[in-house]
Amino acid sequence: MNQRAHYEMLLESQYWPGQRLVDWQRRQLVDLLIGARAHSPFYRFRLNSVFSASGGINWDRWNDIPILGRADVTAHHAKILSANPPAAHGPFKDMMTSGSTGDPVTVRTTTYLVQLATAAIWRASLWQGVDWSKTYLNQLYVDTPLTAITKLPGSWGPPWLRSAQRGRQYVSPRPFSAHELFEGMVSTKADYVTVAAGLIVELARISDAAGRPIRVKGFFARGGTVEPYERDYVREVFGADIFGLYSSKESGSLAHPCPEGPGLHVNDEHVLVEIVDDQGWPVAPGEEGRVVVTPFGSTAFPLIRYDQGDRAVRGAPCACGRSLSVIERISGRTIDLFRHPDGRVRFGQDQVAKLRTIIGAKRWQVAQIGPTAYEVRLPQGIDYDLTRLEDFRLAMAEGLFGDADVTIRFVDALVANAAGKFKEYVSELPPAAA
Numbered sequence: 001m002n003q004r005a006h007y008e009m010l011l012e013s014q015y016w017p018g019q020r021l022v023d024w025q026r027r028q029l030v031d032l033l034i035g036a037r038a039h040s041p042f043y044r045f046r047l048n049s050v051f052s053a054s055g056g057i058n059w060d061r062w063n064d065i066p067i068l069g070r071a072d073v074t075a076h077h078a079k080i081l082s083a084n085p086p087a088a089h090g091p092f093k094d095m096m097t098s099g100s101t102g103d104p105v106t107v108r109t110t111t112y113l114v115q116l117a118t119a120a121i122w123r124a125s126l127w128q129g130v131d132w133s134k135t136y137l138n139q140l141y142v143d144t145p146l147t148a149i150t151k152l153p154g155s156w157g158p159p160w161l162r163s164a165q166r167g168r169q170y171v172s173p174r175p176f177s178a179h180e181l182f183e184g185m186v187s188t189k190a191d192y193v194t195v196a197a198g199l200i201v202e203l204a205r206i207s208d209a210a211g212r213p214i215r216v217k218g219f220f221a222r223g224g225t226v227e228p229y230e231r232d233y234v235r236e237v238f239g240a241d242i243f244g245l246y247s248s249k250e251s252g253s254l255a256h257p258c259p260e261g262p263g264l265h266v267n268d269e270h271v272l273v274e275i276v277d278d279q280g281w282p283v284a285p286g287e288e289g290r291v292v293v294t295p296f297g298s299t300a301f302p303l304i305r306y307d308q309g310d311r312a313v314r315g316a317p318c319a320c321g322r323s324l325s326v327i328e329r330i331s332g333r334t335i336d337l338f339r340h341p342d343g344r345v346r347f348g349q350d351q352v353a354k355l356r357t358i359i360g361a362k363r364w365q366v367a368q369i370g371p372t373a374y375e376v377r378l379p380q381g382i383d384y385d386l387t388r389l390e391d392f393r394l395a396m397a398e399g400l401f402g403d404a405d406v407t408i409r410f411v412d413a414l415v416a417n418a419a420g421k422f423k424e425y426v427s428e429l430p431p432a433a434a
């Protein structure tokens with residue numbers, strides 16, 4: 001892929017007339033669908049409703065394609081894998097993600113998907129006036145062998161731009177605590193930081209409490225929403241703005257904030273994003289529904305009408321002049337932080353997700369129920385390896401700050417909260433204590 005040519009196309013295509021954008025999407029979808037039907041046994045018959053006898057696509061029947069859930073992805077993993085993904089989209093990489101619905105999911109992502117995401121993030125950075133000649137620190141969200149903050153060669157902006165060639169980039173390995181990350185921001189003098197949304201306020205609190213004011217130009221917030229009062233606080237402490245990046249490990253970069261309007265613009269050139277009701281039909285602007293995505297770069301593990309477990313409100317067309325479709329807001333995507341009385345914070349997803357294999361747990365809920373007390377809830381009816389339960393409990397205690405008091409409880413069912421959302425990692429501390 002010629003990344004420069006593609007990026008320059010994105011700067012134009014955001015203003016394409018709607019029909020031209022639709023035509024572009026359909027050309028990408030045709031390639032994805034034909035590849036999936038030919039090389040993924042799971043899709044051999046599943047897409048029949050849209051293929052006509054002559055092999056053409058009947059777009060009016062798009063909604064007849066069944067929605068693919070996370071449970072389907074787990075149950076049919078081997079059959080969804082493409083036997084012959086386009087070589088030009090590689091190398092390919094297997095990735096595990098555990099999202100809001102509680103099922104861990106492994107998908108095979110493509111380098112192509114990452115390249116598309118990079119180009120889309122550059123466009124969004126341009127919208128926000130990001131200065132690529134400055135210093136960038138990225139907290140990684142995938143495992144790496146790195147154990148310390150590391151300077152990477154090259155630029156973090158478009159590498160052919162002279163201004164970007166002056167920029168420096170660092171990565172911070174995971175899992176890193178907010179304290180470690182804050183020290184990294186100080187030592188690298190980072191101007192821009194990409195980090196999980198829930199950590200940004202924590203970083204501001206650390207800076208505030210330590211009386212060590214540093215200036216930051218902007219945060220890119222991954223995987224969550226940031227409340228207006230949190231934005232104000234972060235601006236007060238760091239002088240920084242927060243840009244929300246709506247993305248997922250398996251689907252790449254999905255939508256970015258409009259610089260003029262209130263919503264997020266979908267990267268329509270890279271992904272078909274549908275917001276649908278419980279029957280799978282599109283909701284009207286202003287209404288909330290499930291987010292169903294078809295990322296065009298998912299050629300090694302085709303995700304066609306995939307429901308990754310988010311809810312969002314569909315937006316009306318934006319007054320800024322861009323024809324890219326609009327998400328008014330993401331409503332169902334919150335991951336709770338675990339907090340230690342000494343100020344350390346952890347994401348359960350980063351810290352303990354892998355431990356489930358010790359006892360063969362598939363679904364679970366890990367809840368913080370006291371300052372250092374945690375409860376692991378395991379649904380009945382699963383064939384757990386009970387001989388390793390104590391090993392599991394000790395590994396959980398170690399993963400949760402090293403001193404957690406962990407209780408294991410078998411439950412009839414995992415339950416959603418009052419808002420109807422299931423959280424795999426949940427803090428049940430009262431707000432005052434949290």
Ligand SMILES: [Zn+2]
Nearest residue numbers: 258261318320
């Ligand atoms: Zn706009």
